[in-house]
Amino acid sequence: MLPTASPPMAATGERLVLFEREEAIKAICSAYANTQAGKGRLVVIQGEAGIGKTSLIQHVCTAIGAASDVHWGWNDPFSTPRPLGALQDILATLDSELGEMVAKGSPQDAIFASLLKRLMRLLSPTILVIEDLHWADQATLDLIRFLGRRISLLRVLVIVTIRSGELEHEHAVNKVLGDLPSAVRLVLPALSEAAVTALAGHPEKGEAIYRATLGNPFFVTELLADGMGATGQPPASVRDAVMARWSRLPAPLRDFLDLFSLLPSGATRAFVEALAGTAGEHLAEECLERGLLRSDEKGVLIFRHELARQATEDRLSPVVRREFHIRIARVLAELPQAQTDTTLMAQRLHHLTLSGDAQAVLALGPSLAARAAAMGAHQQAANYLREAIRHVALASPDIAAQLYENWAHETFLASVGAPEETIEAYKQAITLWRSLGRIDKVGLNLCRLARLHWRHGETDRAFHYTEQAVGELEVLPPSAELALAFSTRSQFLMLQDRFEDAIAWGRRAIELSDELGRAEIRAHALNNVGTALMITRGPDGDKLLEESLSIALDHGFHDHASRGYTNYSECLMIERAFDAADALMAEGIAFCARHDLDSATHYLLGHQAQLRMEQGRFHEAETIANRVVQKPSLPRVMRLPALSVLGRVHARLGVAGALDLLQRALEEGLSTGEPQRIIPVRLSLTELAWLRDDRSGAEAQIQALDAFRVPELSGWDLGELLVWRRRCGLPIPSGLVTDALPGPRLAELQGDEAGASRIWQLLKQPYEAALVLMHSGGSSLPQAIAILDDLGAKPAAALARRRAQQAGLTRGVPKAPRGPYASARRHPLGLTASEQKVLSLLVQGLSNKEIALHCSRSLRTIEHQVSSVLAKFNASNRMEVLLRVTNEPYLQGGE
Template sequence: MDLLERDAQLGALQEYAAEAAAGAGRLVLVAGEAGVGKSTLVEALERRVPGARWAWGACDPLTTPRPLGALVDLAPQLDPELDRMCRDGAPRERLFDAAREALAGGGAPTCAVFEDVHWADDATLDLLRFLGRRVRDLPVLLIATFRDDEPRPRLLEVLAQLGAMRTTRRIDLPPLSAHAVDALAAGRGVDGGELFRATGGNPFFVSELLRSGPGDGMPSSIRELVLARAARLSPPAREALDAAALIGLTVPPALLGRVGSAAPRDVDEMLTCGVIRATTDAFAFRHELARRAVDEAIPPHRRQALHRAILTALEELEVAHPARLAFHAEGAGDAARAVAHARRAGREAAALGAHREALVQFERALRHADGLPERERAELLDALAAEAAVVDQGERALDARRQASELWRGLGDTVREGDSLRGLARAQLRVADGTGATATAERALELLQAHGDTREYAAALAQLAGDRMLNGRDDDAVVLARRAQALGERLGLPGVQADALDTLACSLAVTGGDWEPPMREALRLALEGGVADQAGRAFNNLHWALGSEQRIDEAIAVYEEGWAFCEAHDALSFGWCLRMEHAEIVEWRGDWDEALDMAEGTAGMPLTPLNRYTCLSVAGRIRSRRGEPRGMELLREADAIARGSGQPQYEVQSALNLVEAHWLAGDLDAARREAARALDLAPGTVGCIRDSVLEWAHRLLGPAARDIDAADVWDAPRHELAGRRREAVAAWERIGYVNHAALVLAFSDDEADLRDAIARFDRLGATAAVRAVRRRMRELGLRAIPAGSRSATRAHPAHLTRREQDVLALLCEHLSNEEIARRLVLSVRTVDHHVSAILAKLGVASRAEAAEAARRTGLVPVAG
């Protein structure tokens, strides 16, 4: 019964295990709903691959899981040194490298199982991504099981990235068919059809209902079934079962023996109920659903007492991670121990780069911190705010910093108050409160400068320098940044140095100075100093500066490296900023579906307003060009954020977004008003933004734009301003900016240029732009105006994006990914992702099969 209707999936697993044994490592994602038999399938594989070295690790179903919990389980099975490093709390980079080495060693193919990664902490998800990239040439089979019926955004995001790797394979386990359930019910006194309707074919539900027997009737839910079986136990055995449910899915006998007063015979009786079973060295619930059913039925007064007993036993055994201790302390209602363990768990998680888990642990500590001295509460609030800022929860960081600064003020500690205010200013920037951020940063520096050259003063100098830069006061920013950098160097503060040099570089980029050396040095200092958040900022601003100079290939390479770094180190505040700015490059190069996926894939995520601004801008521009009314709504929402930020770069770009959108909609008066607004705000912005202002002012304002300073304008806009439209188009085409090239032609008075513009917009699916050019042709009195084809608005038959279609065509030419990357001016990694997506959408397993399917179905024309 266990492997009914699972032959195909087991055969696939055996094939992947054989490939791994031959040195072609694989990461296999085994997906299915709760109870569908994922673990049973992998256990069957273990029996069929006895010559391999097997190791199993599980993720914890805790409110806040222990960081790298699965690795902690795997380590003693793989390598004593890795186990020691886990117990000693080694840095995550060393743990990740050691895990890879442990998997590669051992003298036999290794199968490592990560069970229940839907409960995984972020550090474990990062580890899976790290290993998935590095098993390609190793005799290693990684298997990750997860529920696909309870997805969370972070897991979906990581699964998408894992699925794009060439080493990754996925196996989906469907429920049993009605025919299979009917066959199982035959001769059991149970109606097969009713059983299928009640269970939906879930093997666990089916097996549990059949195990209950016809005499027990048909429970209305698994919960009732589990509790009905548990109710048969004697009070001591039921107490043991309740304690086991609170301990977790896997229950060490030594721990259970210390909780309550259950005798060995009571534990034996507990095992007879069919809810929990004995394994080689532990007790294990047959399924999390069973454990949860028992857990939820425990009365509150007994729950608290059991948590207290478990907590005491874990502390005596001295083996539990502080995250588990904090969980049980909170359940026990023990505020003091909850604070102590949660604070320690938060610090350890932060040191490992698991900033989300750190944030949740500090939140837990604060829930029980009413009795703490004000100084300790203020320290907790500052720690929480720092973690919230890193993971882009700006409002939470803002609130915590405000509370902390008020507490420090009440305590008369102006150093700590000033440092909290410095963090508050940063949070205000991220939530687009530019005016408040400036006032707060100035107040922080005022408080701290009285204390001399301290680390807090150096950080406040760097913060105010950044504020001045963002507000277009670049001369002031340069002076402050140089002071902060010198003091940071003298005090040995790599984070402050990186922050100051980054700001200096940004101001130099705006004012035409040599920005690249200080920017590269900022990145080096942040990376070598282990300051993940500042490294994320440096990656982001390096990408921005390169893109501003149209060094697109270099910008893409920085994005690839920077996004991988930010993900691996949970530095998501600047990581999301980097990703969204890269989405703009993807958009400008015409890959609108991909850009929309990147921008709108963040829906529901707690992004700060500035990161949300870029998402709204990308989605709003594309949807406006496609003639969707929602586009203007998105751009107006983005404009409200930009105006609140007080930062010229956001306000000018937002005005330009609205210029284009109003032009597309045929409202030229509104477009001209926004162009004038952009013109007023343009001083103090980077060159590429000023270039865009020049272009739109030239197109829409005419003589009103004559006084614009056109010095240092890049090739394409300079050609357009001089009336050399074809040269401008060629310049845009060299870097792949297809919409920009079409816009140049759209404002020509030449009929051939306008027809060319319509053709280009048509290929992009920019139906609103096609209508705008047709309006212009009518205004010019031209006849035989082309309507534009409808093909651009129809979905691709295989749901390929335009860029995927380009890649598929080159696959059919038998080009390697490296050759495709050179041909399309993409990174190799981006091509890897496109190829993986093509294989998945076409339902094929190889490049050759994709090419054959493309020719057979007409997706790619057959050469004549």
Template sequence: MSARSVSPVLVGRSAELRMLETALGEAPGAVLVGGEAGVGKTRLLRHFTDRAAAAGARVLVGGCLELGSDGLPFAPFTAVLRGLVRETGIDGVAGLLPRSATAGLARLLPEFGEPESDAASGEDRARLFELVLTLLERLAERSPTVLVIEDAHWADRSTRDLLAFLIRNSGTAPLLIVVTYRTDELHRTHPLRRLLAELDRVERVRRVELTRLTRGEVADLVRGLLDREPPAGLVERVWERGEGNPLFVEALLARDGSLACALPESLRDLLLAAVQKLPEETQETLRLASAGGTRIEHALLAAVSGMDDTALTRVLRPAVEGNVLVVDGDGYAFRHALIREALHDDLLPGEHTRLHTRYAEALENEPELVPSGRLWVELAHHWYSAHDPTWALVSAWRAAGDARKAVAYAECLAMLSRVLELWDKVPDAAERIGAERHDVLEQAVLAAELAGEHERGVKLATAALREMEALGDDARCAALLEQRGRMGYELARPGYLDDLRAAAARLPAEPPSAVRARALASLATFARHLSGTDEARVAAQESLAIARRIADTPAEVNALLTLACVDIDYDGGLEELVEVERIAQRSGNQRPLLRVAVLRSHYLEGSGRHAEAVEVAAQGVELAREFGLSRTHGTFLSINLAEPLVSLGRWDEALTCLRQALDQDPAISIRTSLHVLAGEVALARGDLAEAERHLSPAREMMWRKAQDFFAMLRLESALRLAQGRPAEALEAVAGVLDNPGLPDDARYTWPVLVIGAGACGELPDRAAAADWLERIEKRAAGLAVRGPLQEAHHVTFAAKAALAHGRRDAAAWDAAATAWERIGQPYPQAKSLAHAAEAALADGDRQSAALRLRRAAVLAERLQAAPLQHRIADLSRRAGLGAPAERPAPNLTPRELEVLRLVAQGRTNREIAAALFISAKTASVHVSNILAKLEAPTRGHAAATARDLKLV
């Protein structure tokens, strides 16, 4: 009796299988499945998907391809789409999407036609991502859907970006995304490492790593392979040699059920030993197939081998029967990618060159042997591997064009870099591709910027500038300087302004040009962050004049909006924004409306018109979604949506908005404000640990602009004050005192000065407090007060400063409460009422104090602002109103009381687990039960409630 090549049962993976099935039942969500090569990821997924399909789920599978360092843009998604088309037809797929939207899929699959334009942009890429998400969610609405992406360690940049987008943005449809990857492939700098770490923080993502089998599980596997009880000692010998790797176990067992003898020590040798058992002509064909990749079409292998269908089938049959190859649709796949790697690595140098040349020649003679979207990238790979620089360069140039159409900018950059690498090896390179080297450099700069490869882009731009300088082409030099300046800004390099200034100065004012208008607009946009408003205003005005002279409406709208940003007047100025919006609408170009939405919602919030700001920002978020720009403009608008929600006291809505935006991994300039807002809500509810957690990433962007820098300082100073560290709070306030004159200064400075005045009142060193207060009042004296929001801060500052001087003024605090009530901000209104009540108590006016406290208590309770609630309760007792109505003590178990005491000390789940000798997961369950029993939304609120009830 011979051994089976694959066990008929799944061994040692029951827990992982249950987890996958649970994840499908709770979808949407994602599961990241890692493990070393041969550990059984594919087997686990096959069992899971078979059971899911039997239960009525749709299963979509796509694998990443290993093509040297080239990759293939969106390969797994192209495979999934091709399978859907094969199953339902073009019309069936089109029926799942909005009208006229299927043209966007042409960037993935030629069957959908040609892309709308060759010059793809960031917006086109974002729209493609949204389109794929829409397609998957529509499928999931019909039946639960499982999307499996295998071998993500080989994923190209574009595939990783699209995968991350889908995981972060899946809505409510039952869509489960399962991703497999080899952990032993993830070296320290592997790009998948960062993505996995980021996805770990997404709420609906589970991560599991398959480990090697135990000795008992190896015994079960051997039994399944032999289909009988193994001979004495066999399991032990297999266990010792195979070390629990299922692939090793399968390779170690000979077909007669004995332990293979004279086996090499490494996996590579084991895998080659399995191949060497096959007939010589089969081995030769497998070596040939190994040059074609992990999966190869039958027709392509036939063309390369020179065999007809019958002969090729005969030669490959032993490999299929021996489980070296498996039949996969119209082609073959190696049972394990390591088998292909071992075979390919075993090729002699001359053999390596000869085989890749045969592939390249076959593809050139019959391009239809591979899907059209793969032709040039495959040719580029094979000609490069065949050491033919001429055709490798030509193919890479064409592959770069295909990648650009597919909005796969990282892959486009890789191919353009290959062209540049080979340029000096091909004497007639320019004639071969119809472009000069400086043209290639320019395209590479653009691809690098769009791909977010700013370090590489700056180097390419510098190289391109040298060549353009030699040509004396001022317009192209100006464009490159502007690009280098923008990328320098993204890299936080202070010299970026020098590039932008040089770009604007490179071209004369006459004749007017679109390049100069763009350079001036970029200078105006970025200069205002560091150099103040004057330079930005002058640049924006000139950009506007040029745009109007050359009738460039998008440039005109951009210049008008930049001018509006330079010095916002919250007492007026909305009419100007409305007029800009009309101009954009008349132009027929809808994209400038996104920037209008950003600035208009920003203005409304800064004017204290919070409800209107919510409406405008929400419309902008929806517009960004329609344009396929949710990850960029949409997340930026989420700041402008969450901020007024926080102001209005709609904190739970704001937190949902912030969490969704952060899950999309926005740029650092966007993340800062998102973290600040989330941290301030946590602080107001008494969760100081959560506030601290948000402060750390908020500090990453300290130098850019007041909106980020001062907001971060606002959170830091408030948090330090809440922690009883007023001196450190004032050190944070110093960042605002020492940086006057930034754009939108007053709006972001006033709230920090209010905190600073409060910290002065709590500083034990009265001489130091007086010095600090003098500096703070001097800064306040130089600030403008524009609009009702700044007026509310101004009135509150006056009351705080008076308190720091030792004067309690109930009337001043009443004025502050009225100002906050007027613009609908319940939290500062409640705090002002509490201060007014405290001042009234000091004056002996218990009756009016009681009235203020009752109003404040209602607001604080609605907000679940635990620290403020405790302060109001304390003042109420002092006012003779008695303590708040006693709540019945919750029915906590002894263990839950132990956990609650540690929660009240600010311990994390991991720290609680260590203190009580339980697992972190068990600690998390206890904390969740405690929050539910105390009806507390946060750990801080639970701790405060426990103190009220004298549980701790």
């Protein structure tokens, strides 16, 4: 039986906050009804501290009662949040075996997959409550995104609470919720003045209380419970009101609450006794009776209101706080699970940090960081190490060097902090290791420093540090660090298109890593050699890349796995194996996002945008590329693929500013010195000049491309360069048109435009097919124009129409379209406003009949619109649409 939407009103206690909450209760009940029908929902309850979010949930869950299984999880305001803390709380009552996986630090993707299987087996509706999402670690935010995208397939109602005051514009929670547009958002307002007046029982009292509290239910509750409302003279601040009530408590209770206020997530009764001695249980019971503390669903004691805890903590002097933190940390260290339970370890680090016990933080921080890194929580690992590195001056040289090394590596992987800080940390590590005579460690950090500089487009520095690493390590006995230096040299040679050298040094790295039994370095080197072989069409390149990725995934080498996904999918795209590349990119993007590999995620998204562009899916490419380019502080090289795509797509769509974007991409690409960053941009600028009938501009770009040696140009790049020469009426150097060129380029260069167009269509590259037909002229122009109109390629279509008019071939040329509806122009796949509405309902799991009822349309109309949506998604069924939206949530919106 569902709860009533109009709960009774009361003037005191928890039920006060349910006053004026009818609409919120109704919305949660509706979401629960959908969950009962097997179509789960995500409900987000937002409001300021003390607004009554938890009490609202408790009311609804209590009313649902026997019909529901409710599990609670909390995020705590620790200086460094516990990894998957809320999930650990939930699993304590939902699934203890899965809880052990989390406690042991199992890989995040394995935990999520096991949780999904557990939830899919549920036969009755289940409610998962996750409190205070604004304090969550990145892994918990990933969990919300993971569940939110699959929620409509589960019998699960997920309710999360958020404090409005804790969310800045760039807060990570906003990004997660932005990816989940179907979530039910409830913003709880403060009580009205009329409500407060009614609760106070007197107009003047009500007005005074409202003026002091602005309708915050917690503040109103405290004032009324303390009797302050009866005087009509509320205190200058609510904090004073809370403290006034505290001041009348017996001294033992005040002392107990002072100590307890430093436990943000509360404490079990056993911990209370360990912390406060034999009197602890009695004091806790008295606080419960007085309504100062409450016991949550798991029996954990917490302050009745978080603001009361904060007010109590704030009144403590720095000396007293430090003493209490030392005391709490000592008790945590004496618990039986203190060395194995990550939650207890995280709590202890929190208190050690605030106690100022530098040596203990230096010992515990790195241990927690290693556990977090193994789980793929690299951002969390960097945070733990940052706590330790604050006290690095007190560490011995070897410990300090390892701290700098580990922190720099984790910040590199997670792309957190300023790059200058990471560079300085690497240099500090190198200096310290050198002073200790550890040249092996010097070489390792030089290689890592080289990769960091490469990401920021500083190729010369990357080469310098790599060569320095090789030089210093070669004079020592063979080592894993030397193998890594060989492989890093191979990597940068490959990136410079010096493929023969890259393969030679990569094979040396593989041989040495095999002799030493170092799978991680083998994975790195296999990637370099496999990529070079695939690009040059050498033998078994794909097999080497597959092995590299397999090793990385099997051993949990997250960084190398991200390179595997990136390079292998890019090679597949170069080979025009678009379906395989698409699947691998989607898998890689999900992997990198799960493991806090932020730069790698956006680099892959840039290549996904390129794939969409090659497929003629320009609006999708634009949306994806925009998402990457707008990402602040993304390293230059990791942003470049998206920037290049955005410029070329805007050129093809006729969007203003395309030239500026491409010139910016060229400038940044030139700074890297890598042909792969320069050649595609110059080809794009050639195309843009050609579209604008700017022959001199096109010739200038072609001349710049002529400066590249032929071996530096891939077959596809060389073929495109020669085709642009032909289209611009420039001579083609002899000996370059050979069977080694890709089929469609060779056919066009040999004058077989019809054949070239057919090959492009088979490769699913309609824009290229249209350009070939356009260049052939004559009767092919109408077909070319029709394709270009369909793609929204206005500049090329306009140029083709001008050519048709000049040739007197206007007959049969389709009229220029007036343009699709505005909503279709905004949507990456061209969905109209009606189709976007149908998509949102389809993703929620509604049948055609239910969609028809919801939209007040005939079933036949809805069937037609659903078919149109499937066609625009290139999907054969609803599940494919759902999976697509799961991977690319922005497709559900209109922008």
